[in-house]
Amino acid sequence: MNCPFNGSWSRNDDVATPLNTQVGKIYGEYLLLDKILTAQCMLSKEDDRPVHDEHLFIIIHQAYELWFKQIIFELDSIRQMLNEEKIEETKTLEILKRLNRIVLILKPPLSGLNQLYSVLCVYFLQFFLDGEYYFPNKPTDVLKD
Structure with missing residues (x-):
């Protein structure tokens, strides 16, 4: 290609x-x-206490971040078109097309939540709660507030 x-x-x-x-x-x-497919660094594995479901967690969240990056890209282009003094009719069609694209992008990530729920909470929370895993706001911190 x-x-x-x-x-x-x-x-x-x-x-x-x-x-x-x-x-x-x-x-x-x-x-x-090569960069994308090697970007899954399982912290639990590095700590010699591998949690199998951590890989799914990383993949899903990286995919969300890529989709959000695309949404921001679309919104920036729409904002640029709207900032023009005079907007031609063809531009309004392009704006609508890009807004529709954003709506379509949002549908798959929301369905991906079902995949995330397949990760058993008991086992995966172990990843967050065991030891000093590198997250400033662990789920227990959120529950305390």
């Missing part, structure tokens, strides 16, 4: 230009999969 192209691209677009002159990257290189 080659690198993406500059500008809006379609199959019939003869004027699309590559972003750079380098030979195209393969899929994994372009998406930096």
